[in-house]
Amino acid sequence: MSAMARFIIRFRILIILGFLVVTAFFARQIPRAEIDSDMKSQLPPHMTSRINTDRIEELFGGTEMIMVLIKTDDVLNEGTLKRVKAISKALNRTKGVDKVLSLFDLKYIRSEDGAMFVDPAVKRIPRNETQRETLRSEIRDNDMVYGSVVSKDFAITAIIAVLKNNTSDNIMVPRIRDLVEEHPGDEELIVGGLPVTRFEVSQSIQNDMRRLMPAGILIMLIFLYLCFRDLRGVILPFFVVIMSIIVALGLIPLLGWKIQVITVILPVFLIAVANDYGIHLIAKYQEDNRPGGNKNNKELASGVFRSLSKPVVLTGLTTMVGMLCLLGHQIVPARQLGILAALGIIFALAASLLFIPAVLSLLPVGKPVRTGASNNGNNRPLLERILVFFGALVSQKPRVVIISALLFALLSGFGIFRIVVDTDPYSYFSDDDPVVITADLINEHLGGSQNISIVYHGDIKDPRLITKIDSTEQSLEHLPEVGNTTSIARVVRQMSRALNDSSETGFNTIPDTRNAVAQYFELYSMSGDAEDFEKLVDFPYEHAVITARLNTSSTAVLSNVVDRIQRMTEDDADVLLVGGFGLVLADLAHIVVQGQFISLFSATGLVAVLLMILFRSIPAGLISAIPLSLSMIILFGLMGFFGIELNIATAMLSSIMIGVGIDYTIHFLWRYREERSNGSDPVNAASTTLITTGRGIIFNAFSVIIGFVALLLSNFLPVRFFGFLVVVTILACLIGALVLVPSLCLVLRPRFLEPND
């Protein structure tokens, strides 16, 4: 390695310039990055639910809706209805709005006095009690409106703006919010719907990026200074981190990717982890730069490189492997995060090993700092005292340590059975957020905020097929999780109620001849809006859809009802496909769990193999796997006990932590082996390692913890939980490396750590 060290010293100026130029190139890419807050993009393109949902949009048009909800004691009062009417009219004229569904736009088609009446659901605003009650009973009779655009208790009414295709959330959401401001009133008014949720998510992502990074950097700078009390120790690792973040973020638009919710974790991850290599180098620098020593800056720099290059490269490799195991997920942003983080780590590694020594060799030698190795007095710093305590504990009671660790892991392990999976986008937000309140209101009173659609194909005018669609729709309505349903069969029934008196046989039934069905369709397209119709059946009358709204967004309930609906339709030859957003969410839940298992096991396996290669010994891999596995058991156990859900963010946690958490063990084993081969006996080797490398290990672990603390400031609940869980896992890995691993070494005395006699 000394040839490499000489190379670095010789070409230090070039190296420094090279890194700066590369960083500048990536910095220029960053402004091109776009944000994508659509849940559908998280699914890989080949997933059936995504393909089907796209196909449904193709056949029946988009269903993007922004809903204006108005809440008061009784919406049928004059003032409220006037406000609803004004807002509906204004929305109808708004650019980007395809059509409006409201009490004033939807129709009341019925039979009365032997005639068919076609009127708007509210023809005239009632001005007295009698008129109001008449209107109320009319609305109760109108299933197009009752329970969908006005709640059954008449406390909430919705004005739904169906958006044209290809409208942008960033334009429509503020536009409709502004419009609503121009119609103030006493009633409570909320604007909601999927475009609004996406808009808020997108805003929060931007907000997070703007806050978390500076916060994380500031925290890191303070921490570094407290550790090293030397500007070198602050600026050099900081520089490496900034460069890695710029490179990783710049890669996003370069690779044609977009920023999503979990991408927010990337810069914070790099702040926490990219630091480590620099920290170890600076720690060694300070260790070598003893008071009374007389090495010059070049000697110090190359010495640091030579002694640490191997373990640092190894820890970088394991972290990279841990991140790449995120490719075990099918969820698109998780895979992307894995690749971006891995590339960021490689860059940080290269920068730490090349850039930092190059700069160190240029700077004047730093002031020597007292480290544990050089201090024999009674006023030892706290850190050192802890390490000495660990050393004593490990040497005197190694078996006790091992058994306690196993017991603790076992106890926490029971929590694993209580883990719940959750992919509900509303769980990103806290319960009092308007996004969640709107969804809850819609779920409870207006038919449901999620949907699942069943598409039939064939001759839609065939009475046999319509009757089948009708009976499927009725079965769906009986499911408790299903709020409203709509389909062409419902329309035919409505027409039959308008064209027949209640005493006649044709009333409220599907007719039994094809001609009758065709004529009902013709009549509807003459009295309704042609576009209404085309959301239910396509132009050549070959495809028809049942849309069932689900009144829950809880992943567990959703998955269950989606499964049941799929089983109901799977043997039906007339059903072409099942799709819809509810299906997308249920699918996401499956692949989150799947991804969790695959990434976890592959990360553990690969890391163990890496260690076996490094130490050229199989037991090396096994010894390191033990504290790792115990940390994972504790992690999942705690998630279960604290009720923290397994979701897209937290599912990535384990493989990230494996790559990072193993580093402490590696540093320990490396130095321990070196001490042993220098002649120390096992106990002394352990103590010395703890007191010297232990310092770097603790700084390392705490820098990771402190780096991730910034995540607690996120707008998104899952990201905040991620931050909390990181702290727990790293602490577990740290204690494992400082206490459990030494005990295992002392008790098992594996051969790879023994000196070559």
Next chain:
Amino acid sequence: MKLSILICLVTAVFFSVDSHAAEDIDPKAMVDTSYETIKLTGAEATAIMTIIDDKGRERVREIAQITKLYDNGDTEKKLVRFLAPADVKGTGLLTFDYKEQDDDIWLFMPALRKTRRIISSEKSKSFMGSEFSYADMTPPTLDNFTFELLGEEEVHESSCWKIAMIPATDDIADENGFSKKISFISKETHMIRKAVYYDMDGELHKELNVLNIKLLDPDNLKYRATHMVMDNLQNGRSSILKMNQIIFNPEVGDEYFTTRFLERE
């Protein structure tokens, strides 16, 4: 003497210049005339309505239509019967279109063998699901609009007046479905040969082209459009109405316009 001759000459030139100026017509009156021109005291026709969606798929309806004016032209009675396709054949619609009060409408559905009266407060915007609207088919209340003569233009080999029609209030605009309509009315026949519609945002929405017309009542110079195409430029759909045969018959029997006749055949 010379001065008076000079004055006479100037006055003569002035007036002659005036008489050779572009004929200034009253745009409002011209629009009124364009609707009067298609008012026939009685007519029988068969027509084909083709509705085309944005993917080029077609839906074709063949209809037969009989119309007659009553009450000095204030009331129009119309019987429409579907001739094809087979599954809607025989469906009939009988309309009494009054000047002041709401229309009376009856529908006959052969598959149900029943006639039903339809009372609709909604002038359903689309005619038979096509891009033509009922508002297009019926003469507008002229006082609801302001008119402006924009100039002249040749359209479908016919020299036309270009007239803008703008609803007086937002409500009237909503009812009619446009914020502005520019009509090209033939100077010779007074038929609308082309119309361009703008939506509530002022964006180009639909375009009507009358490709062929027929003189039906030579004594009163009454015409009918025999080939009309309406293109919706925003959603890519279009509708074509083509008259196969149309004859002027002021003596159309009154018995056609009864529910009894509706239910026959």
